[in-house]
Amino acid sequence: MITVVRFGHRKGRDTRITTHVGLTARAFGADRFVLAGSDDRTPLRTLEKVTEKWGGPFETVGVDKWRPFLRKRKGKLVHLTMYGLPLPRVLPQIRKDWETGGELMVFVGAEKVPPDVYEMADYNVAVGSQPHSEVAALAVFLDRLTEGRLLEDSSRFKGAELRLTPCARGKLKAPREPV
Amino acid sequence: MITVVRFGHRKGRDTRITTHVGLTARAFGADRFVLAGSDDRTPLRTLEKVTEKWGGPFETVGVDKWRPFLRKRKGKLVHLTMYGLPLPRVLPQIRKDWETGGELMVFVGAEKVPPDVYEMADYNVAVGSQPHSEVAALAVFLDRLTEGRLLEDSSRFKGAELRLTPCARGKLKAPREPV
Numbered sequence: 001m002i003t004v005v006r007f008g009h010r011k012g013r014d015t016r017i018t019t020h021v022g023l024t025a026r027a028f029g030a031d032r033f034v035l036a037g038s039d040d041r042t043p044l045r046t047l048e049k050v051t052e053k054w055g056g057p058f059e060t061v062g063v064d065k066w067r068p069f070l071r072k073r074k075g076k077l078v079h080l081t082m083y084g085l086p087l088p089r090v091l092p093q094i095r096k097d098w099e100t101g102g103e104l105m106v107f108v109g110a111e112k113v114p115p116d117v118y119e120m121a122d123y124n125v126a127v128g129s130q131p132h133s134e135v136a137a138l139a140v141f142l143d144r145l146t147e148g149r150l151l152e153d154s155s156r157f158k159g160a161e162l163r164l165t166p167c168a169r170g171k172l173k174a175p176r177e178p179v
Numbered sequence: 180m181i182t183v184v185r186f187g188h189r190k191g192r193d194t195r196i197t198t199h200v201g202l203t204a205r206a207f208g209a210d211r212f213v214l215a216g217s218d219d220r221t222p223l224r225t226l227e228k229v230t231e232k233w234g235g236p237f238e239t240v241g242v243d244k245w246r247p248f249l250r251k252r253k254g255k256l257v258h259l260t261m262y263g264l265p266l267p268r269v270l271p272q273i274r275k276d277w278e279t280g281g282e283l284m285v286f287v288g289a290e291k292v293p294p295d296v297y298e299m300a301d302y303n304v305a306v307g308s309q310p311h312s313e314v315a316a317l318a319v320f321l322d323r324l325t326e327g328r329l330l331e332d333s334s335r336f337k338g339a340e341l342r343l344t345p346c347a348r349g350k351l352k353a354p355r356e357p358v
């Protein structure tokens with residue numbers, strides 16, 4: 001089980017990036033997306049619509065009291081930050097925790113993350129040591145953690161209204177046949 | 180040599196996503212970022228500032244006549260689209276082209292990509308077959324293409340004003356010592 005927690009979302013300014021974080025979570029194998037400390041529900045609504053159309057299960061939740069929420073977790077907390085330890089150095093241990101320890105919580109901040117998150121986290125992890133994007137960091141973290149297996153496996157999504165057929169040119173999209 | 184071409188950028192609405200695409204291009208090993216068919220130069224200015232602070236070389240260019248620009252390319256054109264062929268199926272051939280054929284051009288669209296791009300592309304490539312994010316798609320494409328080598332190698336950036344020291348808790352950032 002993987003939960004992605006998005007923190008520091010600012011209404012308007014961050015709407016699209018937060019939505020991309022959520023879509024990336026879903027596509028790369030997370031089970032749940034938590035928007036923490038924001039009363040803007042726009043990204044959650046968008047994610048729900050995508051899940052309706054393209055299949056689930058994928059849970060989307062807004063959480064106000066995010067500190068107790070993080071503290072009550074049942075598995076390890078991974079905080080993605082460019083200031084952390086290099087991903088290759090910590091990935092084997094994180095994978096082991098995940099495979100044996102139930103839920104993995106992946107914390108993705110917007111601009112400013114309070115210092116106590118660095119303390120609460122079991123792992124502060126840097127996806128490269130250059131500034132880039134929380135969307136990119138989350139995608140590559142999940143892709144490497146799952147060794148690309150979940151990204152390619154669309155059969156795990158049930159109840160989709162649409163399916164794609166891979167094609168060399170153009171677009172092939174059709175209503176999914178009843179299973 | 181890798182060039183990332185961002186197309187379909189809409190001023191305002193796409194500014195932050197386009198900037199994330201550019202930063203991801205730089206961090207994951209591209210040499211050049213092209214903003215195609217938009218007169219909004221805001222993302223290019225942001226990328227230039229990041230390159231000044233964190234090192235280069237990383238070229239940023241705005242191109243208006245993007246069709247002739249794509250046609251005059253010297254290597255293969257990869258179009259990232261969820262409608263394309265699965266990445267694992269085409270990656271070995273793309274890597275071979277890249278290693279032997281000079282420039283690789285990676286085309287990343289916003290919402291609507293004109294049909295002739297699908298025809299012009301040597302490869303239409305899907306990073307998973309679920310909707311997610313062009314930032315995530317680009318990151319994972321470049322990460323897999325380069326097998327993570329360029330992401331971890333910050334020594335390729337010269338003239339940086341800042342450097343990071345990986346750390347388990349908190350932030351370590353310092354002016355880079357003269358080399």
